[in-house]
Amino acid sequence: MPTTLDRQISATRATKTPLNRSQITGFWGAWAGWTLDGMDSFIYALVLAPALTELLPRSGYEATPANIGLAGSILFALFLVGWGLSFIWGPLADRFGRTKVLAATIFTFAIFTGLAATAHNVWELGFYRFCAGVGIGGEWALAGTYVAEAWPEDRRKMGAGYLQTGYYAGFFLAAALNYTIGAAFGWRAMFLVGLFPVVVSIVVLLRVKETDKWERAESVHPHVKHESSLKAIFNAQYRKRTIVAAVLLTVAIIGLWAGAVYEPSAVVQLATKAGMDKHDAARMASIATGLLSIGTIVGCLALPPMAEKIGRRKTLAVYFVGMAASIALAFGWAFYLPNGLVPFIALLVVLGFFGGNFALFSLWLPEQFETRVRATAFAFCTSVGRFFGAIVNFGIGAMVLNMKTLGVPIAITSIAFLIGLAVIPLAPETKGQELPN
Incomplete structure (x- = not known):
């Protein structure tokens, strides 16, 4: 027999605001964009070794493990710098609307991912990855802004969690493609698959209605057209929360990207150590990436x-502690065990779960800024960390080269989360507050 609490929960669920067709289509367009975003981002990590093995000799360099590692770090840093520059999309979205600019970001990263398949040397590959990064960073910010504004207040918080799963579903998709298409047709075929998001961008542009919140803000504040939204997020009202949010996202980016991007290489090394041949080791890396992705989706x-x-604030603290512990244990302990493959992959699942901390920013950032500057703030805070991530990536590459090991340099990045824990109390607590207009 149902209890009073059961009846209250059922009544609450029954009274959830229904989603209209545009909101549903818009969500799936944004989710698909994030999925293909994640796929595109992780394709590079999966095809790094074969791509550079082919392209380095064509660029005048020997394809040694050390050169592959260094070139890979440099190219990934260029990708992060491109992602860092993606804050330019925010002011455009605040000026011209969410859906048009969202479609443009998806189109940008899709085209340049596809072009990466035509690279003749590492310089061309670096340029294409840089441009893809500019598009990917913008898509993340604008998809998050769109769902926060388009979905009803009683649904948008879970909408942020649903949306974030797309990025890690993309990791899983990239792993599956590498397991099949990549193994059969090589790294160029993997990049060609990245052209598919062009279709998504067309759907978003033609089928998705602009958010009511943005349209109301435009009608109420027409003077915003002549006002810099980038300047506005650093005025007295928003300066502190902009800086704090950017720092927290920088911490999350350094930790998760260090762990996730180097994870396939670590698994390949451990699988090879366990006696697997090159082909089976690559497949094991795909399986491990899939498990990492499933863990993150659950998180x-x-x-x-x-x-x-x-x-x-407390939720982010829990996730940051989990990230620090799992990165340190996976790369600083399991990686060096005589038979470390199984415990390493088990810790990857834990790392993945706490890597879901990015979902909090999709929920929390929109609550901290009003509509007229929301996309700019979201884009800036999610992009600026990429510059620091690029610097850290250079440092990781140098440490890997000098220390002749992958595990310890990655494990050191867990320290970033301790910095994040010290900064969290400075952020505003918005629990129970509605999205500001």
Whole structure:
């Protein structure tokens, strides 16, 4: 027999605001964009070794493990710099609307990912990855802004969690493609698959309605057209929260990207050490990436209810502690065990779960800024960390080269989360507050 609490929960669920067709189509367009975003981002990590093995000799360099590692770090840093420059999309979205600019970001990263398949040397590959990064960073910010504004207040918090799962579903998709298409047809075929998001961008542009919140802000504040939204997020009202959010995202980016991007290489090394041949080791890396992705998707879905129960700041603290511990244990301990493959992959699942901390920013950032500057703030805070991530990536590459090992340099990045824990109390707690207009 149902209890009073059961009836209350059922009544609450029954009264959830229904989504209209545009909101549903817009969400799936944004989710597909994030999925293909994640796929595009992780394709590079999966095809790094074969691509550079072919392209380095054509560029005048020997394809030694050390040169592959260094060139890979440099190219990934260029990708992060491109992602860092993607803050330019935010002011455009605040000026011209969410859907048009969102479609443009998807189109940009798709075209340049496809062009990477035509690279004749490392310089061309670096340029294409840089341009793809500019598009990818913008898509993340604008998809998050769109769902926050388009979905009803009683649904948008879980919407942030649902949306974030797309990025890691992309990791899983990239792993599956590498396991099949990559193994059969090589790295160029993997980049060609990245052209598919062009279709998504066309759907977004033609089928998705602009958010009511943005349209109301435009009608109420026509003077915003002549005002710099980038300047506005650093005025007295927003300066502190902009800086704090950017620092917290920088911490998340350094930790997760260090762990996730180098994870396939670490698994290949451990699988080879366990006696697998090159082909089986590559497949094991794909399996490990899939497990990492599943863990992160679960973490994304678990986060919004936790944030509603204990608050945004405490939730982020829990996820940061989990990230610090799992990165340190996976790369600093399991990686060096005589038979470390199984414990390393098990810790990757834990790392993936706490990597779902990015879902909090999709929920939390829109709550901190009003509509007229929301996309700019989201884009800036999610992009600026990429510059620091690029610097850290150079440092990781140098340490790997000098220390002749992958594990310890990655494990050191867990320190970033301790910095994040010290900064969290400076952020505003927005639990229970509605999205500002």
